Amino acid sequence: QLDPLPPVTPEFLSVLNKVCEQCYSDFAPDELEVGVREHILQDLEIFVRRQFPGAQLQLFGSSKNGFGFRQSDLDICMVLEGQETIDDINCINIIESLARSLKKHPGLRNILPITTAKVPIVKFYHVRTGLEGDISLYNTLALHNTHLLATYAAIDRRVKILCYVMKVFAKMCDIGDASRGSLSSYAYTLMVLFFLQQRDPPVIPVLQEIHDGKKPEVLVDGWNVYFFDDFKALPSHWPHYGKNTETVGELWLGLLRFYTEDFDFREHVVCIRQHARLTTFNKQWTSKYIVIEDPFDLNHNLGAGLSRKMTNFIMKAFINGRRVFGTPIRYFPPVYPSQMEYF
Ligand code: GTP
Ligand code: MG
Structure with a gap:
């Protein structure tokens, strides 16, 4: 009791x-740190578009909900322009090929696709900032x-x-x-x-x-x-x-x-x-x-x-x-x- x-x-x-x-x-992070996150996002979008031309990346989770820490991870959601949803098989395929492509990004390390989770993701580590992040697909409810x-x-x-x-x-x-x-x-x-x-x-x-x-x-x-x-x-x-x-x-x-x-x-x-x-x-x-x-x-x-x-x-x-x-x-x-x- x-x-x-x-x-x-x-x-x-x-x-x-x-x-x-x-x-x-x-x-609480300051404005500078918030800006850094947007910058990483844009850089990633440009990179990913070389392989997926219609890719759109968006930050969600604590980078955007107002409760982020300086070291919080980068939660990123990717969608493809002109495509409303995605089925499970396609999702896993894209996650795997996204992972292969991100391995060539000079600013990232520890690329790891996780396709068995409820929400399949590719995890990464951003070397310059030391931030961890993951990219999921069509995680619309989370947005x-x-x-x-x-x-x-x-x-x-x-x-x-x-x-x-x-x-x-x-x-x-x-x-x-x-x-x-x-x-x-x-x-x-x-x-x-x-x-x-x-x-x-x-x-x-x-x-x-x-x-x-x-x-x-x-x-x-x-x-x-x-x-x-x-x-x-x-x-x-x-x-x-x-x-x-x-x-x-x-x-x-x-x-x-x-x-x-x-x-x-x-x-x-x-x-x-x-x-x-x-x-x-x-x-x-x-x-x-x-x-x-x-x-x-x-x-x-x-x-x-x-x-x-x-x-x-x-x-x-x-x-x-x-x-x-x-x-x-x-x-x-x-x-x-x-x-x-x-x-
Ligand atoms: P941090 O610890 O600062 O990263 O907080 P966070 O809010 O970003 O948490 P996390 O990175 O674990 O989750 C990212 C976002 O995924 C959440 O903010 C929600 O928008 C969404 N989400 C939806 N359902 C779930 C769930 O069941 N578990 C988690 N962890 N996240 C969910
Ligand atoms: Mg988070």
Whole structure:
């Protein structure tokens, strides 16, 4: 059972707030670094077009969603002009030939096609910047969820800071690497957004539920990717706009308490597309403990790959986090472990 937390003083909250703000400024990339990513993208597009003349490359993921780190990977999606979709066989063929061609690129190393994954990719290492990256094909839903996350990030500065703090927390606790059996950054970002939607008063709206009249239908791969993306017009479309005035520090501790004290993982789904609570029973996802629904691909549970052991490990990290961040001591400035340089 959880230890009771001592009362939080205003002084302590102000320290906590500074830690969160500092974490953001320590890890957010500057404009120069953002420009470097666009530059690599353009260079790659020119190179790839020598073999695939209609190729169009686009960045997605944290290079574009507002929650990127200096060392975040480059997530690139490639499509071919004039071609709407691609079948599995063709996709694998193109990935393999793309890999052969990228091996000739003087600025890249460690070219590795991965064709067995759900989303086939070519991985690469960009020598000059030390950035890792991957290219996937027709990853259209990912482009849309990137835009959704970017819109949430643009609504309120606190969204951005909290998502950074969450990602740093996940990396420090070693619970933020889906390829090693835990959850992806994307999954933790969804957890932060869900918390901010459920807070009273809410910090952010449910963008997929804001519309005039009937909800518009914008279908991509069979899923409705509609959401209200005109964040500048939000004040007149969302009655709670500006009502929540908590500091980032309060919200961070609030988040840790929410997921350890209030939210019932056994019963509910972390779901950012609707405000009403969705149950694991509704989704028939009762065999898993941490259930995170993708906002567009409603069959995708981001927690599906978690073992029982990993689930416990993640929950323990949250419980420890609640105790550490909820107990007034002096721990400013924050100290990160040395491996933090690498992400
Ligand atoms: P970083 O850790 O900074 O790279 O964050 P990221 O958001 O770029 O995460 P990652 O590189 O793992 O994923 C890239 C993007 O793929 C995400 O931002 C989503 O847009 C998209 N995506 C869609 N579904 C999934 C999923 O199940 N897992 C992951 N990891 N990404 C998904
Ligand atoms: Mg990424």
